[in-house]
Amino acid sequence: MNGMTAEFLRSAFGGESQAHMRYLVWGDHAEKKGFKNIGRLYKAVAFAEQAHASGHFKELSKVAGGFSVTSGAEFGIGTVVENLQGAINGELHEVEQMYPVYLEAAKFQKEKGAEKTFHYALEAEKIHAELFKQAQDAARQEKDFVIDKEIYVCPVCGYTGMGEEPEFCPVCGVKKALFKRF
């Protein structure tokens, strides 16, 4: 595998792994503060980040070994509104900077597997940024996030949706029976 693509995959794996854990921490915090559905949203998105980290990690099995990994991450536990701002900032960084650049590098280097896993993540992060913004708007008014039925997450690409479920994942095409629900 081309070195630059491998470097970006490792960095993205690090970022997704941290996002996964950070959302579990912030989700517990939101629940304790009485925002049950914001907690559910964090847990659903944490699962999507796990799917992204897993996809990147599997792609990296071609370049096994020990590496130091540098990944940008948001730190701190503040109010529910502040933590959601951290989540929005992280998702927007991925949508506006990180994944578009990583995706172009993978295309340029003709790394099809990396291109796919970066594409999956980019599509899901756009939705995450939007859902966290909606949750933050509710929290600002001291209200919990309103969940339509359940939040469902595709275990392959991390696609995250709410309400009526499509028969197949709109991003990667797996059957809805495989979705995980929160």
Ligand code: FE2
């Ligand atoms: Fe992600």
Ligand code: FE2
């Ligand atoms: Fe995300």
Ligand code: FE2
């Ligand atoms: Fe999917």
